[in-house]
Amino acid sequence: MSQLSEFLSNKHHENVEELKELLQIPSISSLSEHKEDIQKAASWISNKLKNIGMEHVEIIQTKGHPIIYAEWIHHENAPTVLVYGHYDVQPVDPVHLWETPPFEPAIRDEKIFARGATDDKGQMFLHIKAVETLLESEGKLPVNIKFCIEGEEEIGSPNLPHFLSENKEKLTCDVVVISDSDMWDKGVPAITYSLRGLCALEVSINTANSDLHSGMFGGGVQNANHLLVQLLSSLHDVNGKVNVEHFYDDVEELTEFEKEQIKALGFDEEKLKKSLGLTDLTGGENNYPYPVRISSRPTLEINGLWGGFQGEGTKTVIPNEAHAKITCRLVHNQNPEKIQGLIKKHLEEHAPIGCTVKVSLGDTGNPFLTPIDSPMIQKAAEAYQNVYGKSPVYKREGGSIPIVSDFSHSLNAPVVLMGFGLPDENLHAPNEHFHLENFDKGILTICSFLELIEK
Template sequence: MSKISEFVSKHHLQNVEELKELLRIPSISSLSEHKKDIEQAASWIATKLKNIGMEHVEIVQTKGHPIIYADWLHQENAPTVLVYGHYDVQPVDPIDLWETPPFEPDIRDEKIFARGATDDKGQTFLHIKAVETLLASDGKLPVNVKFCIEGEEEIGSPHLPKFLSENKEKLACDVVVISDSDMWERGVPAITYSLRGLCALEVSLKTANSDLHSGMFGGGVQNANHLLIQLLSSLHDENGKVKVEHFYDDVVELTELEKEQIKALGFDEEKLKKSLGLTELTGGENNIPYPEKISSRPTVEINGLWGGFQGEGTKTVIPNEAHAKITCRLVHNQNPEKIQGLIKKHLEEQAPKGCAVKVTLQDTGNPFLTPIDSPMMQKAAEAYEQVYGKTPVYKREGGSIPIVSDFNQVLHAPVVLMGFGLPDENLHAPNEHFNLENFDKGILTICSFLELI
């Protein structure tokens, strides 16, 4: 690795300047006024891939934003690695909380500040630079490499699943590598081996044919708000367990090894309560330790609740409609569509007398898990250890990246999540940044991984 390390060190400033170029492009996927910026970012990445020596580079148009594909396939007897990343970013609001403009990259305290610095332009860029480093140093790669970089991750990747299913042969690989996650803490690498899935629903409850005067009808007719609260309360028991029938049927319990690893990571309850301004951590199932609850247990959450008068002052009405938004975080082996159906059935069957309930099914995303002892995971761990001098921790992530499961299911390849961000880098928030201490180390770790496999 000494030759590779020297090359990366020598080109550090140049690499950072190139990343700044990409970060200056305001490729916000959710805002239509940035469509040209999205196209510019896709073109920038495609050009960069060509310049470093990747072949068959193409910008694939979709009904939304473009997908960039590229490959280098000259190692007949070696594995093929598919690198996934995204070049789109979140909106920047609230803009007044940024210390420097979000699309004018600024380096302070060995951190590069800009929207997309850690999520995910900075981390995707590490893979581009790793491939460039190996090709420039050795004239070849130790494995076959393909890139699939999209521009719609921040809006749920609506067109990528179709692209995957229509291009199975083109994208065929032995492992999918994604860097869109974080390390455990500074200096301690982590491999995320599990992500929770999700599903969403909206429930509307209706009573009379209009809002009613609370003086004329109060105490005599049904109040939609009261009934909806009663209905939503039926979703959990007094200990926080979900009461929907068959909700837990497919949940795979943690192994003793996994429980030991979670304990070994350490959890400071008092520190968390203080940081959140809370006196208790009593959400979810009361008999499950907090670190397990937020990573390996399914949930049913009420995200929004409204009905009746919402304006300033008082309006004495009995509302005839009430609404709620519900989402679930799901764990390995749970099927989002099945869970949606179970919750819909529960709400309809538990509806109080004198009202009509309508349940609308919305987004879904599958959970994901790669076994810790799989060969590719072990090679990733070895690569981290070579560069950081520490064995990475394995962690389950409570959040969701639905497209990860699509790669796994469509391409039938293991997915390795090699994160180089840090938990406090403000992704999706003002002053997003990426610690440059993980910039060169990230490139070297990816180079090591490619060589090891």
């Protein structure tokens, strides 16, 4: 590794300048005015893959934004690694909070600031650079490599699942590697082995055929806002447990090893409360510790409420309709569609007298879990040890990346989440950045992983 480290040290400036080029492209997938920028980013990555020696490089158009595919298949008996990443980014609002323009990459305090720096252009680019480093220094790769890089992750990857199901033979591999997560702390690597799934619903309550005057009808007819609050309050008990029947049927308790891992990570409750401006951390199932609640337990959250008069001043009406948006974060073994059905049934069966209830089902995403003792997970842990001098911690992530489960199921291959971001790098927020220490060490770690799984 020392020779590779020296090689990368000499190429550091050149590598960072190339990353800057990619970060300058405003490839915002959710805004139609950036459609040309999406194509430009796809072309930039495609050309880079060709230049480093990847073969059969394609820009595959979809109904939305393009997918980039490339491969280097030269070993008959060696494992094949499929690298997934995304080149699209979040919008930049509010712009006035950025210290430097979001698409003019700037380096401050050994960090590169730009939209997409850590999510996910910077981390995805580590894999391209690792392949380039090995090909330039060794003349070959220790394993076979495929790339699948999309431009729609930030809008839910609507076209990638179909691409996976239609191209299983093309994408066949022994392991899928994704760098779109974070480390535990500076200098402390982490392997995320679990992601929560999700499902969404919207509930609407209707009473009379119009809003009514509160002086003429107040006290005599039902108020849709009151009934909605009554209905929503039935979803949880006083300790934060979800009251929906069978909601927890498929939830597994953590193993003793997992519980010990969480304890070993340490948790400073007072520090978190101070940073959030809170006086306590109650919420969710209060009989579980906070780190468990936010990563390993399912949730049901009310994300939005509206009904009645919303404008300035007072309007004395009794609203005839009220609405709420609900999302759940789900854990391993829970089925999003099943949970949607259970919540819908609960809301309909608990409808207050004097109203009609309509429940609309929204997006879903499956949870994901890879066993910690998986051979590929252990090779990744060894690679982190080689470069960072520390074994990684194993953590469950409270968020969702639904496409991870799609890769696992469609390709029947283990998925390894090798993150190199840090929790405080402002992904999705102003002043997003990526620590350059992890830029170089990330490339080295990926090189080490590829060499380890050759054996």
